[in-house]
Amino acid sequence: MKGLFKVLPPFAPDYSGVCSVLYNLGGMVVVHDAGGCTGNITGYDEPRWYGNDSAIFSSELREIDAVLGDDDKMIKKIEDAANVLQRGFIALLGSPAPMVIGEDYQALACLLEKRTGLPVMAFDTNGINYYDSGASMAFLEIARRFVKPTWGTTEPLVNIIGATVLDLGQGGNVRKMSSLLKRAGFERVLCWGMDAGMEEIAGSARAVLNVVAAYSGLAAARFMESEYGIPYLVGIPIGSAPAAEFIRSAAAVLGKKKVAENDIFVKKTCDAGSVLVIGEQVMSNSIRECLRMDMGVERVDVASFFKLNSGIREKGDVQLEQEADLLVLSKEGNYDLVVGDPLYRNLLNMKKGSRYVDFPHIALSSRLYWDRPINFVGEAGYKLLYNYCQAGQHGMNC
Numbered sequence: 001m002k003g004l005f006k007v008l009p010p011f012a013p014d015y016s017g018v019c020s021v022l023y024n025l026g027g028m029v030v031v032h033d034a035g036g037c038t039g040n041i042t043g044y045d046e047p048r049w050y051g052n053d054s055a056i057f058s059s060e061l062r063e064i065d066a067v068l069g070d071d072d073k074m075i076k077k078i079e080d081a082a083n084v085l086q087r088g089f090i091a092l093l094g095s096p097a098p099m100v101i102g103e104d105y106q107a108l109a110c111l112l113e114k115r116t117g118l119p120v121m122a123f124d125t126n127g128i129n130y131y132d133s134g135a136s137m138a139f140l141e142i143a144r145r146f147v148k149p150t151w152g153t154t155e156p157l158v159n160i161i162g163a164t165v166l167d168l169g170q171g172g173n174v175r176k177m178s179s180l181l182k183r184a185g186f187e188r189v190l191c192w193g194m195d196a197g198m199e200e201i202a203g204s205a206r207a208v209l210n211v212v213a214a215y216s217g218l219a220a221a222r223f224m225e226s227e228y229g230i231p232y233l234v235g236i237p238i239g240s241a242p243a244a245e246f247i248r249s250a251a252a253v254l255g256k257k258k259v260a261e262n263d264i265f266v267k268k269t270c271d272a273g274s275v276l277v278i279g280e281q282v283m284s285n286s287i288r289e290c291l292r293m294d295m296g297v298e299r300v301d302v303a304s305f306f307k308l309n310s311g312i313r314e315k316g317d318v319q320l321e322q323e324a325d326l327l328v329l330s331k332e333g334n335y336d337l338v339v340g341d342p343l344y345r346n347l348l349n350m351k352k353g354s355r356y357v358d359f360p361h362i363a364l365s366s367r368l369y370w371d372r373p374i375n376f377v378g379e380a381g382y383k384l385l386y387n388y389c390q391a392g393q394h395g396m397n398c
Contacts (some may be wrong), residue, residue: 003322007346011305012166012363013037014125015093016045017134017216019056020164021142021193023048025201028055028087030078032103033095035060037127044366045131047165055087061097075111082116088198089119099126119145131166131363132280132306135216139192143220146198149228150205156254157207160191162217166363167280169373171195173236176377180237181211184250209233209253215281215307234282234312238381239290270295270389272355276333278303278326278340279361285312287339287359287385294382295389303329323347337389341365357388
């Protein structure tokens with residue numbers, strides 16, 4: 001049966017992607033649902049909910065309200081909450097139940113803007129698409145609604161777009177990326193949805209470079225290139241040689257020539273002749289670059305259940321639709337090494353002696369591994385992968 005999943009848990013849905021982007025931006029997020037979808041976000045898709053707070057509410061949609069199309073009750077509750085909380089904006093998100101009745105979120109947003117005087121963003125999420133689609137919608141809407149034109153005024157500023165906790169964890173890897181960008185010569189680094197507030201993001205058109213850290217940041221980066229002429233780089237600097245190249249490429253935008261300390265890095269050969277990386281596209285591409293540049297692996301294929309953008313996709317990359325696709329791919333690909341979330345391991349049919357690198361992805365394994373973050377930016381990523389790359393060392397057999 002196409003689309004049947006029997007082993008993997010549900011991936012983080014699109015409304016969780018939107019919430020992850022908006023979590024620290026000072027708004028009020030309302031999920032139009034009966035309560036269960038909001039519980040998924042706060043309980044399983046948002047590690048910051050434990051020890052931090054954000055204004056995320058359920059509309060508490062009831063069957064009779066859905067049948068009769070009674071939106072006045074929800075609008076009144078949102079209006080009352082907005083008056084009490086005094087937040088900077090409102091975001092209205094959809095879920096499966098209102099999708100079935102064809103809820104018009106844009107109309108609701110217009111009504112709420114008139115009643116509250118606040119900017120209201122409407123996201124036609126449905127809980128069926130995955131988190132990367134929702135996060136992409138959120139980053140693009142922020143770029144369209146909140147970034148202000150600067151009329152040619154620029155500064156040594158760089159935006160990181162697409163970095164959410166669902167992909168990069170709770171901050172360590174983003175801080176390392178920021179450190180590398182400052183070594184390249186940038187004075188300020190704004191990471192949308194992580195450490196930068198909406199007021200800072202509003203002035204981000206002054207940037208001279210955007211760094212896209214996940215598929216979800218591509219649409220916003222392309223919009224800002226079209227609207228404000230800001231170029232963008234795609235990728236995460238995983239590994240020693242990729243980190244050096246990342247610094248050089250970023251510095252070139254500022255007209256500087258930077259030589260990183262690890263330019264004198266000696267490549268070590270990996271005995272894995274073929275590697276499969278399973279996960280989000282930009283993260284997986286960045287792991288591929290580390291394997292190629294640091295260890296000389298020639299054949300590295302990427303497979304993903306999430307979106308694969310054609311502009312950054314290579315010939316051997318595979319769009320996965322169902323669990324059986326991964327089973328077939330792993331058997332026919334004859335891979336020596338596989339990199340991916342630990343939960344993918346149960347779907348593999350690998351040859352004897354092949355190895356597996358556990359690379360947790362919160363959008364899949366959720367609370368199982370989010371308290372055990374891994375560092376992968378820069379040399380840490382090289383060390384992590386190389387330890388698994390040699391037969392008989394630390395790698396776990398499939």
